[in-house]
Every structure is written in C-alpha cells, then in structure tokens.
Amino acid sequence: MFENFSFTSYYVDKVIWKTLENELENFHNILIITGNKSFESVKENILPILKDKNIIIENYLGECCYEHSSTIIKNIIGKQIDLILGIGGGKVIDTAKLVANQINKTIFIIPTIASTCAGTSALSVVYNQDKTFKEISFFKAPPEKIFIDLETIKKSPSRYTWAGIGDTLAKYYEVKIKHEYCLANNKKINFPTQMAIELSHNCKNIIIKNSEDGYYSQEINEAFKNIVLTIIVTTGMVSNFIDDFLNGAIAHSVFYGLTVLPRIEKEHLHGEVVAYGILVQLLLENNLEEYKKLTEFYKKLKFPINLTNIVRLEEFLEKENDILEEILKGPDLIDFDFNINKNNLKKALFYKNN
Incomplete structure (x- = not known):
C-alpha cells in the first residue's frame, strides 16, 4: 500500500541567475561538478554569485562511470561540502548525481543544454570506461532543485x-x-x-x-x-x-x-x-x-x-x-x-x- 513521490523544484526564466543567487544564500561550501565547455558557458554569470562562497570545481572526466565518480570523491576527501552543483549536460549531471548519492549530499542542477531529463530524474545512466553501456543506477530521490536558464540553452549548439x-x-x-x-x-x-x-x-x-x-x-x-x-x-x-x-x-x-x-x-x-x-x-x-x-x-x-x-x-x-x-x-x-x-x-x- 505504501507509495512515495518526490520531484525536483524547477525554476525557469530567460535569465535565471538572480533566482539562483537567492537559493544559494544558505550554502557556503559548494562542490561544482562540470565540464570545461559547460562551465565556460555560464562562468561569467555564476562566478559573481559564488564570490563569497568556498567552492571546489571538479571536472567530469568524459563519461558517467563509477571509476570517474570515485576519482572525484577521492579528490574531495576531508573537505567540507554543503551542496553539490551539477552544471552541464546529461553525462555531467548523471556523474554529479552519482557523487551526490554516494556521499549523501544535496544536489542542485544547472543544465547548459536541453538534451535529456537527467536534471530531474532519480537515476544515472552508467557506462564503462570504453563508453559501452553498463547499467542504470537508481536513487531514492531526484535532485532537489534545477535552474533552467533559457538564454544559456538557446546559445548552446542546437x-x-x-x-x-x-x-x-x-x-x-x-x-x-x-x-x-x-x-x-x-x-x-x-x-x-x-x-x-x-x-x-x-x-x-x-x-x-x-x-x-x-x-x-x-x-x-x-x-x-x-x-x-x-x-x-x-x-x-x-x-x-x-x-x-x-x-x-x-x-x-x-x-x-x-x-x-x-x-x-x-x-x-x-x-x-x-x-x-x-x-x-x-x-x-x-x-x-x-x-x-x-x-x-x-x-x-x-x-x-x-x-x-x-x-x-x-x-x-x-x-x-x-x-x-x-x-x-x-x-x-x-x-x-x-x-x-x-x-x-x-x-x-x-x-x-x-
């Protein structure tokens, strides 16, 4: 008889950065998981928001796989993390969700493209390091919040x-x-x-x-x-x-x-x-x-x-x-x-x- 459901709170606008700034107010130690191109597309908007925060930036390593999420976790051992920000496309977001669920941290998403529902789903599609499909990893809940900046997505490759x-x-x-x-x-x-x-x-x-x-x-x-x-x-x-x-x-x-x-x-x-x-x-x-x-x-x-x-x-x-x-x-x-x-x-x- 028991049933339970949770869903990501979504925020969307042509320009979303002020809303994001307000929602980050109570977070001070933030781990950003992103890719080079993804971060480049938002850095001029997001870095001013994060200027008074302690941030760690970990690059996703080209594939959503357990080996790469483990590498990120090893890199942040001993560091205080209040929040994970996943910034990028589907594989970046899936990697961020893997890490968040493995270390039990709140995760917010900033998609830089609109190619999948990774930013609001309670799973990650996991691959082997050779890029062949491995499995689907299911989580108890999806990311807590997602911030959709339409201007960023429109500027991304169509x-x-x-x-x-x-x-x-x-x-x-x-x-x-x-x-x-x-x-x-x-x-x-x-x-x-x-x-x-x-x-x-x-x-x-x-x-x-x-x-x-x-x-x-x-x-x-x-x-x-x-x-x-x-x-x-x-x-x-x-x-x-x-x-x-x-x-x-x-x-x-x-x-x-x-x-x-x-x-x-x-x-x-x-x-x-x-x-x-x-x-x-x-x-x-x-x-x-x-x-x-x-x-x-x-x-x-x-x-x-x-x-x-x-x-x-x-x-x-x-x-x-x-x-x-x-x-x-x-x-x-x-x-x-x-x-x-x-x-x-x-x-x-x-x-x-x-």
Missing part, C-alpha cells in the same frame, strides 16, 4: 535540443508499449504510474506541436520554452512517477546495443539514436500507421530514419551478432506479445524508408 526532442518522444512511445503489456496481462498499475501514463502523452503532443517553431526560431519564444520544459521537466516527472517496469522499452535498448560500435558515442547524441530506436520499436509492433506519421515529423526535424543514417554498414555487419545480442539483453526489454528475436529485430533495423 543539436543538443534536437536530440532532447528525440529522447522525449521516446518517453511516450516506451511508456505506451509497456502500459499496453500491463493491460493485456492484467498487471496492477499503481496511482503514481497512472498519473505518469497520462502525463507521458505530453512528451509527444507538446513536442510535435512546438518543435518546428521552437527549434528553428532564433528567438526565445514560448514554443522554445515549451520544448525545453517538456524535455527536462515533463519527461523527468514521468520517469519519477512511473514504476520502473514501465520506464523504458525497445527504443533505448536499441541505443544501448548500438553503443557496441564506438562511433555511436563519438559521432552521435543519445536522443538522436533513441529517436531512431522509436522507429525500430514501431516496426516490431507492426504499427505501420504510427511509423509513417512519425517519419513525416522526423523529416521536418532531420532525425535519422534509416540505420545507415547513424552507422557505417560494414562496421555494423562486422559486429552484427554482438549488437543484436546487446539490444536483446537490454534492461528494459520484456517478453512482449510479438516476441522480439534476432530475425525480426534485424529486419526492423534494416527497414528502408525513402
């Missing part, structure tokens, strides 16, 4: 927001397929999961409605704000509300499997590949009507619609069996009614859309 759109769409389609499985198999759905299922529709509807205007606009308009909040906040709410069983499906498993190819992590963004994974999922479901509608939207945003848009065919064929096996053992896959196997998975991956 491909990150583009990838965030793809990752956010996946939340709807992956929740949908798992929900249908639960209904077909008479599985109980608890109260917060019911709310998450309803909320997940906005991960599709708001994105489809606002993406062209918000993404392509040079201005910070309402459509852009709607996209950013859907990527960071709505998707995070769904992730935190929903039962772990429904939190992910085929689209993300396709991404994890394709990371067997080093080129995926080097040349492509998480949400970009996950967006392609949605198409693979729809083909496996034999939902060709929705597949056709979504590919029309993809063409407007220039998302990948064929496997060869994201891999070199010869590299894929060389590692084909490893990739297929890695997808099939993904942490979010279950025994769906349509029985995913190497044959139908390969057919879906190689489906050619003109």
Whole structure:
C-alpha cells in the first residue's frame, strides 16, 4: 500500500541567475561538478554569485562511470561540502548525481543544454570506461532543485535540443508499449504510474506541436520554452512517477546495443539514436500507421530514419551478432506479445524508408 513521490523544484526564466543567487544564500561550501565547455558557458554569470562562497570545481572526466565518480570523491576527501552543483549536460549531471548519492549530499542542477531529463530524474545512466553501456543506477530521490536558464540553452549548439526532442518522444512511445503489456496481462498499475501514463502523452503532443517553431526560431519564444520544459521537466516527472517496469522499452535498448560500435558515442547524441530506436520499436509492433506519421515529423526535424543514417554498414555487419545480442539483453526489454528475436529485430533495423 505504501507509495512515495518526490520531484525536483524547477525554476525557469530567460535569465535565471538572480533566482539562483537567492537559493544559494544558505550554502557556503559548494562542490561544482562540470565540464570545461559547460562551465565556460555560464562562468561569467555564476562566478559573481559564488564570490563569497568556498567552492571546489571538479571536472567530469568524459563519461558517467563509477571509476570517474570515485576519482572525484577521492579528490574531495576531508573537505567540507554543503551542496553539490551539477552544471552541464546529461553525462555531467548523471556523474554529479552519482557523487551526490554516494556521499549523501544535496544536489542542485544547472543544465547548459536541453538534451535529456537527467536534471530531474532519480537515476544515472552508467557506462564503462570504453563508453559501452553498463547499467542504470537508481536513487531514492531526484535532485532537489534545477535552474533552467533559457538564454544559456538557446546559445548552446542546437543539436543538443534536437536530440532532447528525440529522447522525449521516446518517453511516450516506451511508456505506451509497456502500459499496453500491463493491460493485456492484467498487471496492477499503481496511482503514481497512472498519473505518469497520462502525463507521458505530453512528451509527444507538446513536442510535435512546438518543435518546428521552437527549434528553428532564433528567438526565445514560448514554443522554445515549451520544448525545453517538456524535455527536462515533463519527461523527468514521468520517469519519477512511473514504476520502473514501465520506464523504458525497445527504443533505448536499441541505443544501448548500438553503443557496441564506438562511433555511436563519438559521432552521435543519445536522443538522436533513441529517436531512431522509436522507429525500430514501431516496426516490431507492426504499427505501420504510427511509423509513417512519425517519419513525416522526423523529416521536418532531420532525425535519422534509416540505420545507415547513424552507422557505417560494414562496421555494423562486422559486429552484427554482438549488437543484436546487446539490444536483446537490454534492461528494459520484456517478453512482449510479438516476441522480439534476432530475425525480426534485424529486419526492423534494416527497414528502408525513402
């Protein structure tokens, strides 16, 4: 019967720094976990706020992995920490959350891009040092607060927001397929999961409605704000509300499997590949009507619609069996009614859309 839910308090504005300054008033010893480019994008705004604070800056080391979070923790042994500030994109934020949960400290987030819901979710996607997927690490609660500066995000490379759109769409389609499985198999759905299922529709509807205007606009308009909040906040709410069983499906498993190819992590963004994974999922479901509608939207945003848009065919064929096996053992896959196997998975991956 027991249920519990907590969510990140979010603050959003075109310029958010005064709000951040007020919220940091009672914190004096702050550990900042960030990346070089991430910190560069905000330092002229944040350093004046921190001038009377004792700050330690630890750079994230290029990947969210346990080895790197352990290195950061070793570097701060014996130092007083009141608060952790995670400043950056998804992997920086996931690293900061790992550290915060390992040393049991409050964490605030300042996203410098809008590519995932990492800033509001109670998990970190953990990789091996060679950049292949390792596991998902779940936490008791998400970050306490997040400060979304729309000006910073608009100035960031637009491909990150583009990838965030793809990752956010996946939340709807992956929740949908798992929900249908639960209904077909008479599985109980608890109260917060019911709310998450309803909320997940906005991960599709708001994105489809606002993406062209918000993404392509040079201005910070309402459509852009709607996209950013859907990527960071709505998707995070769904992730935190929903039962772990429904939190992910085929689209993300396709991404994890394709990371067997080093080129995926080097040349492509998480949400970009996950967006392609949605198409693979729809083909496996034999939902060709929705597949056709979504590919029309993809063409407007220039998302990948064929496997060869994201891999070199010869590299894929060389590692084909490893990739297929890695997808099939993904942490979010279950025994769906349509029985995913190497044959139908390969057919879906190689489906050619003109």
